[in-house]
Amino acid sequence: MAMDVMGNIVYPTVGLLGLYAFVSLASLVWEGIDRKLVARMQRRIGPPILQPLYDFFKLASKETIIPSTANYMFKAAPVLALATAIALLAYTPMGFAPILASKGDVIVFIYLLTLISFFKIVGAISSGNPYAKIGAAREATVMVSREPAMMLAIFAIMWRIGKLGVPKPFSMGVFYVHNIWEIGTPMSFVGAVILLYVFTVWLASEIEVGFFNIPDAEEEIAEGLLVEYSGRYLALLKLTNAMKAFISASLVVAIFFPWGISGYFNLTGLSANVADLLFHTLKVFALLFVVQSVFRAVTGRLKITQAVDFLWKNVFLASLVGSLLIAMEVIM
Amino acid sequence: MTEKVEYWVKMPFGPIHPGLEEPEKFILTLDGERIVDVDVKLGYNLRGIQWIALRRNYIQIMYLAERMCGICSFSHNHTYTRAVEEAGGIEVPERAEYIRVIIGELERIHSHLLNLGVLAHDIGYDTLLHLTWLAREKVMDTLEAVSGNRVNYSMVTIGGVRRDIDEKKRRIILDMIKYYREVFPQIEEAFLHDPTIEARFRDTAVISKRVALEQGAVGPTGRGSGIRDDARWSERLGVYPDLGIKPVMPQDVTGERPRGDVFDRMAVRIGELWESLELIERALDGMPDGKIKAFPKDNVLYAKLRLMVDGEGIGRYEAPRGELVHYVRGKKGSDKPLRWKPREPTFPNLFAVAKGVIGDQVADFVVAVASIDPCLSCTDRVAVVQDGKRKILTEKDLLKASIKKTREINPDIKGDPTPVGSSCSR
Numbered sequence: 001m002a003m004d005v006m007g008n009i010v011y012p013t014v015g016l017l018g019l020y021a022f023v024s025l026a027s028l029v030w031e032g033i034d035r036k037l038v039a040r041m042q043r044r045i046g047p048p049i050l051q052p053l054y055d056f057f058k059l060a061s062k063e064t065i066i067p068s069t070a071n072y073m074f075k076a077a078p079v080l081a082l083a084t085a086i087a088l089l090a091y092t093p094m095g096f097a098p099i100l101a102s103k104g105d106v107i108v109f110i111y112l113l114t115l116i117s118f119f120k121i122v123g124a125i126s127s128g129n130p131y132a133k134i135g136a137a138r139e140a141t142v143m144v145s146r147e148p149a150m151m152l153a154i155f156a157i158m159w160r161i162g163k164l165g166v167p168k169p170f171s172m173g174v175f176y177v178h179n180i181w182e183i184g185t186p187m188s189f190v191g192a193v194i195l196l197y198v199f200t201v202w203l204a205s206e207i208e209v210g211f212f213n214i215p216d217a218e219e220e221i222a223e224g225l226l227v228e229y230s231g232r233y234l235a236l237l238k239l240t241n242a243m244k245a246f247i248s249a250s251l252v253v254a255i256f257f258p259w260g261i262s263g264y265f266n267l268t269g270l271s272a273n274v275a276d277l278l279f280h281t282l283k284v285f286a287l288l289f290v291v292q293s294v295f296r297a298v299t300g301r302l303k304i305t306q307a308v309d310f311l312w313k314n315v316f317l318a319s320l321v322g323s324l325l326i327a328m329e330v331i332m
Numbered sequence: 333m334t335e336k337v338e339y340w341v342k343m344p345f346g347p348i349h350p351g352l353e354e355p356e357k358f359i360l361t362l363d364g365e366r367i368v369d370v371d372v373k374l375g376y377n378l379r380g381i382q383w384i385a386l387r388r389n390y391i392q393i394m395y396l397a398e399r400m401c402g403i404c405s406f407s408h409n410h411t412y413t414r415a416v417e418e419a420g421g422i423e424v425p426e427r428a429e430y431i432r433v434i435i436g437e438l439e440r441i442h443s444h445l446l447n448l449g450v451l452a453h454d455i456g457y458d459t460l461l462h463l464t465w466l467a468r469e470k471v472m473d474t475l476e477a478v479s480g481n482r483v484n485y486s487m488v489t490i491g492g493v494r495r496d497i498d499e500k501k502r503r504i505i506l507d508m509i510k511y512y513r514e515v516f517p518q519i520e521e522a523f524l525h526d527p528t529i530e531a532r533f534r535d536t537a538v539i540s541k542r543v544a545l546e547q548g549a550v551g552p553t554g555r556g557s558g559i560r561d562d563a564r565w566s567e568r569l570g571v572y573p574d575l576g577i578k579p580v581m582p583q584d585v586t587g588e589r590p591r592g593d594v595f596d597r598m599a600v601r602i603g604e605l606w607e608s609l610e611l612i613e614r615a616l617d618g619m620p621d622g623k624i625k626a627f628p629k630d631n632v633l634y635a636k637l638r639l640m641v642d643g644e645g646i647g648r649y650e651a652p653r654g655e656l657v658h659y660v661r662g663k664k665g666s667d668k669p670l671r672w673k674p675r676e677p678t679f680p681n682l683f684a685v686a687k688g689v690i691g692d693q694v695a696d697f698v699v700a701v702a703s704i705d706p707c708l709s710c711t712d713r714v715a716v717v718q719d720g721k722r723k724i725l726t727e728k729d730l731l732k733a734s735i736k737k738t739r740e741i742n743p744d745i746k747g748d749p750t751p752v753g754s755s756c757s758r
Contacts, residue, residue, distance in 0.1 A: 042462035130343045134365070134694060210456075211528070219351035219454045220695050300457030300528040303695045304365060 012090070012099045019089045019099070026281050027242035028052040033285070034293050041297045052242065056235050064231030069128025077123025078229070078236040081116050085243045088112040092247050093254035095280030096273050097173030104170040106158060109251070110151060113206075116244055117143050120225050120237070127228035135224020138304050139215035145311040146205040146212075149319040153195050156323035157255060160188075163330055175254045183326065191325030192256070198319045199252045203291045205311065207245040210299040214307055245292070249284045257283050340368060347376040351454060351698035354708040358686070358697075365693045370686040377708045382672065389667040390416055390490065390637045391630060397658075398484050400674070401707050403446065405484045406439045407651035408658075408674065413488050415660040416669075419645025420490075420637060422626055428492035429570045430619040434505065435479065435487045436649075437608040437615075441512070442471045443652035444601040444608075447705040448523060451598060454702045455532045460522055467515045474508040477501065490633060491626030502616055509609055516609070520602055524586065533595035537700030539688035540592055547684035550677045551654020552600040553704045556582055557592035563650035575614045580604050592688070594696075594703040601705075638667050653677040653705050678706045 032049040039046025048054075066074065090100040091109045098105065121139050124132040155170075157180055162169035164178045180192045205212040216224045229237055261279045262272035302310065341362045347355040355376035361369035381400055385393050397412040398405045410432060417424060445468040452460035472482050478501050479485035487493050497505070523529055539549060544557035554561055562579035564572040580603035582596040583589060590596050627633040641662035649656050654677025661671040681704040689700040738745060 038459075042459050043466055044462060130341065134343075137364070213456050214695075217456065217695065219456065219698050222350050297459045300452065300455035300460075300532060301695075302528070302531060303693055305693070306531055 015099045016086070016090050019094065020086050022277070023089060023094075023243055023246055024239055025053075027246035028056060028239070030246065030285055030288060031242050034288065037289065037293045038297050041293070052238070056239060059230075059235035059238070060232055062231040064233055067127055067129065067228050070228065071126045073122050073126040074228070075233065077119045077126065078233040078240070081119040081123070081240045082236045082243075084112050084115045084119060085240045085247070088116070088247055089243075091172060092250050093172045093175055093258075094250055095260055095276030095278075097171075097176055101168065101171050101173040103168045105172055106154060106170050109172060110147070110154070113244070113248065114143065114147060116240060120240075123229075123237075124225040124227075129228045131221040131223075131227045132225060134221050135215045135217075135227070138217075138221075139225060141304055141308060142205060142208075142212065142214060142311070145308045146202055146315075149198055149311065149316040150202040152316075152323055153198050153319045154251075154255070156327055157195065160326050160330065172254065175258045176260075179258045180255060180326075185329055187328050188326050191322045191328075194318050194322035194325065196256050198315055198322060199255065200291055201311075201315045203248050203252050203287075204295055205307075206248045207241075207288075207292060209292050210295040211302045211310070212307055213296070213301045214304050217301055245288065246284060249288050249291070250280070253280060253283045253287055257287075339363070345697065349698075352701065353450065354706070356701075356706065356708045358701075360694070360697065362694065365695070367690055367692055367694065367697060370689060370697075372682055372686050374682075374708070385672050386668070389634070390641065390662075390669065391634055393669070393672060394489065395486075397674070398486065402483050403443050404439070404651045404653065404656070404707060406435055406487065407649055407656050409486075409488045410436060411647040411649040411651070411656045411658040412660070412672070412674070413490050414647030414649065415645040415658040416490050416637070416641060416647075416662075417645065418647065419643055419660050419662050420640035422491045422636075422640065424570075424626060425492055425623040426571065426620050427496075427622045428624045430615045431493045431497055431624065432488060433571060433575065433615045434497065434612050435475075435485060435493075437611045438471055438475055438478070438505075439485075440608045440652045441605055442468055442475065443705070444605050445471070445519075447601060447652075447702070448519070448598065450702050450705075451533075451594070451699065452523075452529075454698045455528065457528060460526075463522075464519060467512075467519065470508055470511050470515075474504055477504045489625065489630075490637065492624050494625075496624050497616075497619070505612060505616060509613060512605075512609055516602075516605055519605075523598060523602060530595070532696075532699060533598060533703075534593060535591065536594045536696045537685055537689045537692055537703060538591060538593045539684050541590075543687050544592065544684055547687065548680040549654075549684040550680060551650065551652070552597050552604070553654060553677075553681040553684060555579055555600045556590060556597035558582075558590040561655075563648050563655040567648050569649065571615075572611075574618070575611050577607075577611065580607055594699055597703045634667065637662075638665060641669075651677060653707055654681060676707065678704065678708065682706060 029049065029052075031052040032047070035051065036046040036049055088109065091098045091105050091112065117139060121136045124136040124139075158170050158174060160183060161174050161178050161180065164182065166174045166177045168174065180195070181189070183189075183192075204210055208214070208216055216226065221227070226234065226237060260272075260276040262268075262275045265275065267275055343360045343362055344357065345360050346352050346357040357373035357376060359371040359373065360367055361371075381396065385396055388396060394409055394412065398409040400408050416422075445464055449461040449464035449468070452458070452464065475485060476482045478497065479487050479495060487495060539553065539557045541558045543549075544554050544559055549557060549559070550561065550563075558581070560579050560581060562577070563569060565577050565579050580600050581590060582599045582603075585599040585603040586596070627636055641660075642664040644659065644661040647658040647660070656677060657675040659671065659673045659675070660669050662669045682701075685700050685704050689697055692700070
């Protein structure tokens with residue numbers, strides 16, 4: 001009985017807290033690296049790598065201004081968004097199976113990921129600012145356009161991997177049992193490459209960079225969703241955004257590049273997890289370098305209609321084709 | 333429920349907005365993301381330049397005209413000078429005209445590069461902004477080497493120019509031309525053939541030729557809509573005809589019919605960058621020797637202007653943003669003009685683009701405004717008439733009014749509102 005308490009409650013809680021501390025630090029550091037790299041690409045010097053951390057602490061200590069038109073959701077939304085991001089960590093593959101991995105937890109993952117955007121929208125609408133409302137409308141539009149492609153692809157992949165034989169189907173842990181490249185047929189390889197493209201675009205639209213920097217368009221609608229936020233709440237939202245980028249990238253890394261390094265060094269237990277987590281973080285940074293830094297350095301922002309067109313006519317179609325190619329030999 | 337209900341929202345855009353470089357206000361009527369109507373509100377950048385000018389003489393106004401705007405400082409000074417020269421019948425030495433061409437075209441290069449960067453920034457394409465402005469540094473450095481200043485060049489004086497372009501400065505300018513012959517193809521490639529730029533700028537804020545004519549659009553805005561007009565060409569200004577000036581039209585750059593969209597306006601600017609380089613080269617080659625000023629000293633000029641300026645003069649010049657007109661009226665025996673009135677190209681262009689952007693999306697608005705390269709510090713010029721009485725507010729009145737307003741917004745505010753030090757005495 002005592003073992004159960006330790007195994008079911010204490011270890012997951014400690015693990016989650018550890019992950020939270022690590023991910024919030026790593027994601028803010030990544031943001032600093034990203035800003036530095038983009039600055040170098042633009043022939044600028046750029047801020048120090050720890051600048052997002054400094055910003056976070058500075059913002060947390062600043063005065064918070066609440067608009068007189070705002071209601072209570074304006075204050076609640078950033079807290080709820082961050083809480084959702086922390087809860088999401090328990091279901092995110094981080095080089096090892098998620099802490100609370102169970103059958104069908106992929107649905108919880110998608111649900112929580114979308115919930116973050118939802119809380120941001122609710123907070124923006126509650127501020128009473130017209131720019132924030134335009135930003136919220138744009139965020140909602142992009143959200144319903146980007147998620148179907150991702151959901152279709154991830155369910156197809158999980159179903160197909162489940163056919164290879166895994167203990168917990170439709171769990172985030174399956175990627176560490178079998179991965180997408182192990183399906184083996186040439187068709188599925190082509191399908192996997194197409195789905196990699198789908199997930200790359202989805203990741204870019206999830207973290208809103210380059211083409212998809214539409215809801216937060218600074219020059220058009222003055223930072224859109226964030227326009228009325230200041231001080232502590234802005235700090236919370238910035239941290240949530242950074243963590244969301246890390247978590248979304250973790251999903252793509254887990255699907256397409258799940259290999260760990262602990263096996264090569266014969267590590268077991270906690271040290272294996274730590275080694276895999278660090279290696280996973282490196283892979284996330286490499287992926288985000290391509291999807292975030294390079295992408296936002298070589299593109300501008302699209303109009304909302306163009307982005308929606310692109311996400312449905314291009315990305316969703318690619319997702320459909322890729323899923324069919326992966327599932328083909330099982331269906332036929 | 334067959335009746336269609338429309339939810340129109342009025343939204344202020346400005347006066348302070350991250351997408352606008354200067355304070356200007358637009359009231360957008362929106363149907364979702366679609367712009368239904370645009371109301372332009374001017375007057376947020378009023379500094380009472382004409383009122384100040386009433387208290388200055390001809391020579392002092394040159395400095396004032398130069399400081400109306402940071403980007404077209406040469407254009408204002410030059411056009412004002414031309415107006416006074418016309419009113420006084422003053423002959424300008426030919427070498428001075430060539431030097432004016434060179435400085436004017438250098439200014440055009442720096443202004444156009446600035447605007448291209450701003451356009452890229454407005455669609456979130458910051459790499460292009462930083463690289464374009466990096467290229468702009470070269471022309472700024474050249475201007476500094478030639479005139480001594482990066483922004484307010486003070487090169488022009490009534491009846492000529494202040495500084496000569498000697499062999500050393502000539503070499504610096506030729507150096508710059510060599511640099512830009514390498515850089516401009518890259519800029520052209522980035523702006524004319526980038527898919528993001530094409531997607532955002534094509535068919536955005538279309539100003540048809542008819543609207544452009546109705547609203548009197550000038551400069552790259554008018555030429556982008558297909559109006560073949562360039563004050564340097566149509567007025568046969570100074571020595572420009574000898575240098576082979578011709579207006580740059582969008583079809584010269586893109587090879588397509590002008591559509592009057594943001595892309596065409598941008599293409600005209602890119603074409604003008606090349607033309608300016610060629611004009612500078614030809615001016616440097618064809619520059620004759622001789623005097624650079626009609627009157628060697630300012631005190632002589634001051635005395636002569638008192639006697640010579642009688643009647644009115646109009647100066648016209650193609651500033652980077654379009655045709656600039658200065659009107660000067662003087663009286664014999666007075667060292668001050670009776671009337672000095674500049675008319676800026678932004679004023680008609682702003683209303684043309686406000687018409688053109690109707691039907692587009694909110695996202696297009698900031699791009700549309702940037703595409704005419706607005707210069708509000710030049711444009712804002714009003715006389716406040718309240719209850720039928722004209723009123724001129726002095727610095728003290730404005731300070732009092734703003735303190736009152738601050739107290740109204742926040743009664744608990746601490747701090748002493750009296751200004752530190754002595755303010756400018758007028």
